[in-house]
Amino acid sequence: MAASNKFYLWSLGLFLFLVVLFFLSISTGILDISFFKVLYILLGQGTEGERLTIFDFRLVRALLAIFIGMGLALAGTVFQTLSHNELASPSLLGINAGAGLAIILSIYLLPLTWSLPIWGLPIVAIIGALMTASGIFYLAYGREHALSARRLILTGISVAAGIHAIELLLIVRLDPSQFHQVNTWIIGTISGNTWIHVWLLGPIVFLGGLFLYANYMDLNILSLADETAVGLGLSLLSKRVIYLITATVIAASCVAIGGSIAFVGLLCPHIARRMVGPNHKYVLLLSALLGGSLVLGADFIARTVIVPDELLVGLIVSLIGAPYFLYVLVESRG
Amino acid sequence: MVLELKKLSTGYENKTISQDLSLLIPQGKITALIGANGCGKSTLLKTICRINKPLGGDVLLDGKSIYQWEPRQLAKQVAILPQNPVAPNELRVRELVAYGRSPHQSAFFSRMSKEDRDIVAWALRETDIEDLADKAIGRLSGGQRQRAWIAMAIAQHTPILFLDEPTSFLDVAHQMDVLHLIRKMNQDYGKTIVMVIHDLNEAARFADYILAMKKGQILYEGHPEDVFHKAMLFDVFGIDAELLQDPRTGRPMCIPYSLRYMDKERGESTI
Known part of the structure; x- marks a missing residue:
């Protein structure tokens, strides 16, 4: 079957799956609300309490889960393409590490009485992630090879390792409540967010994704060897920088709001490519749909398995992600 | 040019x-x-x-x-075929050849025009890989792969x-x-x-x-x-050589001999 037909089938299927998951997710919880009632409430009906539950808790949460999943998957796709490495992911470029360090520092340094506004933590995390990523780009920038893939990966790994060491040093000095705050963030959680976060993240993921899609041919060509890309008229350095920054901003925003949810950026591009091959015209959207479904699904599971308590969403994603990768490894061995 | x-x-x-x-x-x-x-x-x-x-x-x-x-x-x-070109293994031949059209397309939302498609078909025909067009690059033999890359380079139409x-x-x-x-x-x-x-x-x-x-x-x-x-x-x-004329094309051709190991090969050097 041609890649385009496969793409239409898969994307339609995944889209429907995501829609079902979405309604399932906002109608399930401690307060069970039927599907039709949900539609009814979404149209502005229902009691005050129902509207609060649906709009301010579940809708925020479901939308954020989708955006975070999509953003991480998109960023992962770009990182894997630019580094010519299928194991690259946002965490590889120090984005999780940088965001984490910024958050720990802000919790550690700021006096308890001086609490950040609700959108403060995401901004701190984005700044931390961008600073780390630009540091890594700078270190990886060689004179003869414009941001070579290998240098980028090696620098990313070593800088992330260094930052994790610093994080560990700081974490042991936190008091229990501060530690709890940091730990929740590190594993990843989508609860406790508001519409402000949705309005912060939604446009970044949407516009970033649209920009990447508009340039899908550049990404295709960047997945070839450097010589070929130059021969096809691509300015390697400027293009790499543009797409790296786009992906970094998307990933940093997701990490800032959802915590460092691992595996999404690694897993989704991988599965998307298995479905439709390496053409970004198809991979980007499929990867985003997979990411949205994965995080929304994981969040749904995290909320429902041990009601009224809940698990952290990052835990569920890892529980799904790790076996998949082991499966891929075992399969590729034979 | x-x-x-x-x-x-x-x-x-x-x-x-x-x-x-x-x-x-x-x-x-x-x-x-x-x-x-x-x-x-x-x-x-x-x-x-x-x-x-x-x-x-x-x-x-x-x-x-x-x-x-x-x-x-x-x-x-100007089109370039590098020494060891690399592409993702799962990429189809037709898609790779179509990448050669990218300089001719708009930078945003690249779309294949009728002309682009005709040129890709022409490139596949000239390199005799039409029947491989829907195969993945990773599944081709060395000779087929080289022709696929040449097809991409000529699709660039330079x-x-x-x-x-x-x-x-x-x-x-x-x-x-x-x-x-x-x-x-x-x-x-x-x-x-x-x-x-x-x-x-x-x-x-x-x-x-x-x-x-x-x-x-x-x-x-x-x-x-x-x-x-x-x-x-x-x-x-830094070699010694006998020169001959290609009997079919008339072009010069040579049989090379090492200077270092000359005594291992019978016959006299003419240098």
């Missing part, structure tokens, strides 16, 4: 390989760049193609420095084509296929072709013009009949 090197110096940050090369690439001809390993021919090719930065001097295309050309405009004039060792790693039958294909591109479409090639007899047989390099400098240049002689082979490669 006139391609000219003006006092071009190539090399790397702290190592100059070629100094002040000036030459005019013959238009509408096949030029073969020959020389021993490490003589700087690949570096020269890469510098002319903008892959490596020059240490000095300039490369002029139609009188304008290739660094002043807008990259995508340049890619409509008057100038650079090839870096297009026949290395191919068996002799596939080498002939590729070289005849290159000649066809030159004869039927008037493309200017510059190729780095290791096989001296292939160079003498298929090229109209030979550039022989040693230690970064062009020692000999000219038509194969004029420069393909014992002195050139000795100066450039």
Whole structure:
């Protein structure tokens, strides 16, 4: 079957799956609300309490889960393409590490009485992630090879390792409540967010994704060897920088709001490519749909398995992600 | 399209390989760049193609420095087939060839026009890989893969084509296929072709013009009949050779002998 037909089938299927998951997710919880009632409430009906539950808790949460999943998957796709490495992911470029360090520092340094506004933590995390990523780009920038893939990966790994060491040093000095705050963030959680976060993240993921899609041919060509890309008229350095920054901003925003949810950026591009091959015209959207479904699904599971308590969403994603990768490894061995 | 090197110096940050090369690439001809390993021919090719930065001097295309050309405009004039091209294994041949059309498409939301599709079909036909069009690159044999890459390069539809060792790693039958294909591109479409090639007899047989390099400098240049002689082979490669005439094409050809192990081979050296 041609890649385009496969793409239409898969994307339609995944889209429907995501829609079902979405309604399932906002109608399930401690307060069970039927599907039709949900539609009814979404149209502005229902009691005050129902509207609060649906709009301010579940809708925020479901939308954020989708955006975070999509953003991480998109960023992962770009990182894997630019580094010519299928194991690259946002965490590889120090984005999780940088965001984490910024958050720990802000919790550690700021006096308890001086609490950040609700959108403060995401901004701190984005700044931390961008600073780390630009540091890594700078270190990886060689004179003869414009941001070579290998240098980028090696620098990313070593800088992330260094930052994790610093994080560990700081974490042991936190008091229990501060530690709890940091730990929740590190594993990843989508609860406790508001519409402000949705309005912060939604446009970044949407516009970033649209920009990447508009340039899908550049990404295709960047997945070839450097010589070929130059021969096809691509300015390697400027293009790499543009797409790296786009992906970094998307990933940093997701990490800032959802915590460092691992595996999404690694897993989704991988599965998307298995479905439709390496053409970004198809991979980007499929990867985003997979990411949205994965995080929304994981969040749904995290909320429902041990009601009224809940698990952290990052835990569920890892529980799904790790076996998949082991499966891929075992399969590729034979 | 006139391609000219003006006092071009190539090399790397702290190592100059070629100094002040000036030459005019013959238009509408096949030029073969020959020389021993490490003589700087690949570096020269890469510098002319903008892959490596020059240490000095300039490369002029139609009188304008290739660094002043807008990259995508340049890619409509010059196509490159690198030595070891790499693509994702799962990429289909047709998709790869279609990438060759990208300089001709709009930068945002690239779409294949009717013309693009026709040219991709033409490129697949010329390289005789139509039946492989829906196969993944990773599943092709070496010869098929090389033809797929040539198809991508010719789909770029440029008057100038650079090839870096297009026949290395191919068996002799596939080498002939590729070289005849290159000649066809030159004869039927008037493309200017510059190729780095290791096989001296292939160079003498298929090229109209030979550039022989040693230690970064062009020692000999000219038509194969004029420069393909014992002195050139000795100066450039440090070998002794018997020269013959190809009974079918009339082109010169050589049988090389090592100078170092001369006594191991019976017969007399003529040097």
